[in-house]
Every structure is written in C-alpha cells, then in structure tokens.
Amino acid sequence: MTPKQPNDWYSTFASVYTAEQRKNWYSTAADAYNQVRPRYPQQLINRAVELAKLPDKAVILEVGCGPGIATVAFADRGFSMICLEPNQEMCQLAQQNCTQYPNVKIVNTSFEEWQLETKKFNAIVAATSFHWISPEIGYSKAATALKDNGSLILLWNAIPIHPPYNIYQMLQEVYQTYAPSLAEYEARSTQEENLSRFGQAVIDYGLFKGLASEQLRWKATHSIDDYLTLLSTLSPYIRLEQHKREALFAGLREVLARHCITSIPVSYFSVLQVAQRI
Template structure:
C-alpha cells in the first residue's frame, strides 16, 4: 500500500492505480480532491483523503512505499522525512519524483527573454542541464541528510518535445 501525495490535475494516481497497487492518495485542495475522486472512480484499489501529508493520520509501518511527485519539497523536512520513515515497513521505499521546467534551446530562450522581461520578469530565467542536475542532486541530498534514509538511488529522464505556441503557453498558467 502506498500513501501518495495526489496532484489530481494531471491524473498521476491513475497510472499507479492501473498497476493494481493499493493506494491512499492525499489531496488537501477540496477542488482537486473532488477531481481526484472522479479520475480514480474506476479503481477500487484507490482511497483518496482530503488532507495534507502533514495532517494525515499515520499508521506506522504499514506501507511498502511513500511516493510524492513534485510535492515533497513543500513539506517541512522536520515533519516530512520522519513521518515518511515511520509510515514505511522495513525495507520500504521513499520515492520522490520531480519535473523540472522545460527549457527551450538557448537560442529560443534569448528571443523569449525580451518578452519575459517586458511582461513577467520573474519568469525570465534559464536553467541549463547542468543547473537542473545540480538542483535535483540537492533535493536528493536533503533526503539522506535527514538521517532517515540511506542508499539514495537517483536517475534523470530527459525528453525533447516540440510545442506549438499554445502548448508552450498552457503550462505557464500553473
């Protein structure tokens, strides 16, 4: 069984549910909670709770894995790592996934930078692959630095996608 921090906007629990695992999804936002319920309705192996990880009533040593996708860094390390460790059975796994912002080629970024500077200067930044790897490494170091987990395994999947203008602008709304 897995407690899962459920970002129901993009239906991540559905992919795990389709594998047959029993899942408890935690979604604090009432609107996203209802959306997650709708998305996961066909899966009897999914329970969705309208609560945050911090407020969730822990059942110690019950879970094979705790999984969070692009969310665990929002939880205080003093709360998150001990709580995740206490939830896990012996030899359980903490699985943390992050998406880094997609980056256009540097040449395209230079053209977009003028637009960003004019309309939203706070979004005008460019992270090359080395910078993104550094950020992800530091997130991994936080896990081991907590003293609750060891034997960090990390990996990175890099994808290249060509977007239309509308497809590029849509994620910027989030």
Template structure:
C-alpha cells in the same frame, strides 16, 4: 521549480496558502503538466520491490499524474491532496481503479498510520512539505524495509536559442520570471533534493537516475503550462496577461504557433533506516 536554497522560504508560508496554491489552475495542471515516463515508473517499482499487494501512501497527488501508473500495477494507494479541485480530477482519472482512495488533506494534517505502507510516493510535491515533519512522518508510516519514492519533473524549458528570443518579452513585462535552467543545472538540483532525504537521517541506500524528455506544445497549451508554474501564479493578472500576449506573438511569428520544450524527469528511491 525552486532551487534548494530558495525552498526553505516555502515551508514558512501559511499552510492554507500552500495547500490551495494550485487550486485556481487545477484544470490546466490536469491537461498539460507532463506525466512521468513508464521507464521512470518501472525503475521505482523494481527498486522499491512493489507488488500488487503493496500499499502506497502518495503525498500531494494532484490530479493523479503519477497515481494511475501505480494503480495499474494493482497496488492499493491512499492519496493525500489538499486541493479540492485537484481531488476532483484525481478521482475522475482514477475512477477505473477501486484500489485508489483520494483524501483531501495535507500530509502535515493527516493522521499517522504507523508501519502500514510499503512505499511513500511524492511526485514533484515533496518540496512543498515541511521537512521537519515530512521525513520523520514518512519513515514512521513505512513498514520495515519500506521505501521513499520521489519523482521529479523539472521546469520545462525551450532550447536556449528560443529562450533568448522570448527573453525580450520577459524583460518588458516580467523580468523576475526570466530564468533559464539547462539540463545540467536541473540534474544538480535533483541530486541535492535526494541528498536531503539521506541527510534527514531517516533514509539510506539512495538510488537516483534521470532521463531527458522532449514535448511539443501548441501555443495555447504552452501558455496553459506556464500558468501552472509558481513564478507565473505569483504574477499579478494584468502582468501575466501582458506577458502571455507577448509570448504568443513571438511564438506565432518565429515558431509557427508551437514550441518544443525539454525537461529532466528523475526518480529517487531510498530505504527506511
């Protein structure tokens, strides 16, 4: 994930580029991106005072990685997702929940429905939206005492000793992609993202928390995971292929074909002013 001082550049990108950014890797995103822990989900449900009668607007639902958890509560969800490919997976993953509607559109282009929703939910997606529109529009579509729910799964990282081994491959093929965020750094980034909601003037009473998650990936799934992250999507195909071949060789040689990664999973809930 980009650091806050780098995010502003994203908002200036052409909307067509942003809304189709993950389309080429929608299948991989659906297969290997980490889901959100039930512990995190339960806390947001409690803080936002959600019930089976609640209506939720989800922004950038992707393949529905967070959607299903709220649908299981019985909430009605209107989910906005600009990628046609991601919408296909979201509809498949939510097929058992008639209370979920997937709409192929961006939040910027979506026609505002004032005061309709108990919560606006964004799962590792809010940073892709124009903040000059997103905070005000989120507040306006919320009912009185409604909540903004932000979920964040930060960039998965191997432990630092593993990273140093893999760093040799990055230096050869893609030095610009050789970045490492420890959990302390990731918590600071999350904190700053929540503060932006308060600084917007549309939200108050911010509650935030996080947990540290660990997942073990096979080498194939790990490379699929990397392929869904922006720094790798930006690489030319030949460079990415050479990088991944080098990473595969290192992981097979040193770690038996699998790798454990760690990431911060966090939530923020803020009330409409």
C-alpha cells in the same frame, strides 16, 4: 516547479506564503495542470516498483497526488493506495481520474495534517511534491508510516521555465517588460543540481539509506496554446499578478506569431529517487 535544496526552498516559500495560500496554490491552474503537465515515463515507474521491491499487494501512501498523474501509473499495477491532496480542486480531479480503481482512496488533506498510521505502507510515493512538505515533518513522518524495509519513492518531472535559448532570445524583451523576475534564463544544469541535492537530503536526514537515483531525458513538442498553458502551471508564473501574467502571455504569443513559430520543443528531465527506511 523544480525544488532547490529542501530547507532553502521550503523555508523561503513558507516565510512568504501562509499554509492556506500554499494549499490553494494550484487552485486556478488545476485544470491546466491536469491537461498539460507531462506524465511520468513508464520506464521510471517500472524501475520504482523494482527498486522498492513492491509485492503484488503492496499498500502505497501518495503524498500530494495532484490530479492523479502518478497515481494512475501505480494503480494500473493493482496496488492499494491512499492518496493525500490538500488542494480541493486537484482532489476532485484525482477522484475523477481514478474512478476505475476501487483500491485507490483520495483524501483531501495535507501530509502534515494527515493522521499518522504507523508501519502500514510498503512505499510512500511523492511525484514532484515532496518539496512542499516541511523537511522537519516530512522525513520523520514518512519513515514512521513505512513498514520495515519500506521505501520512499520520489519522482520528479523537471520542466524548464523558459523555451530553448534560441527562441528565448526572441522573447527576452517581453520578459523584461512584463515579468522581469523571469527575465534571467535558467539553465537546465541548475534544475539537475537542485534535484541531486534533494536526493542527497533524503539520506542526510538519517532516516533512510541506499539512495538509488535514475534519470531519463526526453522531448516533446507543444502547440503555442499548450506551451503557454504549461507555463501557467509553474510556480514562477503563478506568482505573477493575473494582469501581468496575461500581458506576458499575450506578448509572448505576439512575438512567436511574428516569427512564424507555431510550436515549441521542450526537453524534459525525469528523475527517480528511491531510498529504504532504516
């Protein structure tokens, strides 16, 4: 999921779904998420460590660690980590993926419910997760948990909700039939603008300074099975009723097979945003 401007996205989503529904949002997609969601480019992980000036024995709080995709990248560098994950299925996967890291502790709770530890952490990391946190709580609680000069590190992997346009044109009728809410093609520029606004919002809340932002574009090719599995982890598809999602995927698969398409190229857009606590 790619966030819109924080207040817009969160307030809209929270007004429709209860806290319990949000906590269980990825329950049915947890295994798929762990399997196919892209990892964060090592180049951006390295830059995050540099920009945040993390010492070798840094202590990191991760907010919404999911199955531990970004966790492993930081744990590999020997940092001590406390990782919060409200979804039980995701939490179990994170524990499995981090068994080799004794300095990593996975806690099954949300950032909002977590008992605040003041000025303990060198950095707070949120990898495609901070848009799930109420802005009114998230920024102030993050600032309070950080040591003096500590950093908020936001990582994003923007995943297009449609295939490349030439392929989408073949599939448009299927979308119109089974998921009209997804029928309008979303341009990549929309995702980029949303991420840029999210970074600016970090500064606008007045608790952080010196926003540094870097981005990386890269490509991957997925089999049809993996591509549809990837789509199943995106919120616009999770929102669909199960029978509609299954019918949509069956329709997409049939049209792709008819056109002899056996793989889908995906253009990823990864972003790093680092800001220092005031």
